[in-house]
Amino acid sequence: xxxxxxxxxxxxxxxxxxxxxxxxxxxxxxxxxxxxxxxxxxxxxxxxxxxxxxxxxxxxxxxxxxxxxxxxxxxxxxxxxxxxxxxxxxxxxxxxxxxxxxxxxxxxxxxxxxxxxxxxxxxxxxxxxxxxxxxxxxxxxxxxxxxxxxxxxxxxxxxxxxxxxxxxxxxxxxxxxxxxxxxxxxxxxxxxxxxxxxxxxxxxxxxxxxxxxxxxxxxxxxxxxxxxxxxxxxxxxxxxxxxxxxx
Numbered sequence: 001x002x003x004x005x006x007x008x009x010x011x012x013x014x015x016x017x018x019x020x021x022x023x024x025x026x027x028x029x030x031x032x033x034x035x036x037x038x039x040x041x042x043x044x045x046x047x048x049x050x051x052x053x054x055x056x057x058x059x060x061x062x063x064x065x066x067x068x069x070x071x072x073x074x075x076x077x078x079x080x081x082x083x084x085x086x087x088x089x090x091x092x093x094x095x096x097x098x099x100x101x102x103x104x105x106x107x108x109x110x111x112x113x114x115x116x117x118x119x120x121x122x123x124x125x126x127x128x129x130x131x132x133x134x135x136x137x138x139x140x141x142x143x144x145x146x147x148x149x150x151x152x153x154x155x156x157x158x159x160x161x162x163x164x165x166x167x168x169x170x171x172x173x174x175x176x177x178x179x180x181x182x183x184x185x186x187x188x189x190x191x192x193x194x195x196x197x198x199x200x201x202x203x204x205x206x207x208x209x210x211x212x213x214x215x216x217x218x219x220x221x222x223x224x225x226x227x228x229x230x231x232x233x234x235x236x237x238x239x240x241x242x243x244x245x246x247x
Contacts, residue, residue: 192229
């Protein structure tokens, strides 16, 4: 007799629990920085009213630009006209389609783009301004800059301009690769969010089951242990229609 559908689902769920952890190759992204010690777990941070730089970091198709659009629209609805928007995606500078004032480098040369980002962050620290920066899928500009300035996050925090690392994730375990690279390079802002994008999960299934393998990965758990927060990004059913119409 053939098994029932719910029996098949249970069978595959049990099998997924025994899957080996995928090794993530970050050798092409950033050099590993030698740790000086173990960072203690921190409590949730309240950065209200403080200058901050939200950085959307991750693979393509995880919802980085959608998330930043929501953040920017919320900021603008509060009349926060001082917010600086930037994109360093070398190809797809989607954020500029929605916000014409979005700044971006005039070149695609990797070294010049890194220098542009360094100048931007320096300006933000000098002027105590807030910004939102969209990094393209697989973009290594930030990791290259961290390789040159290992204490970048600490420098920004000392200047009272707080870096906020946002890592949107789909259920793909490989989406953790940028997180692993940046954490090992020493870029570990006190304000770090691991954002589970339900819009990239199976709409007919259980999001918690879809993200189970990502959430139990050692890289994910290590980030949570050192103070990163977990955020569930709800499915926006009209997302494609909004993007198609540039709303």
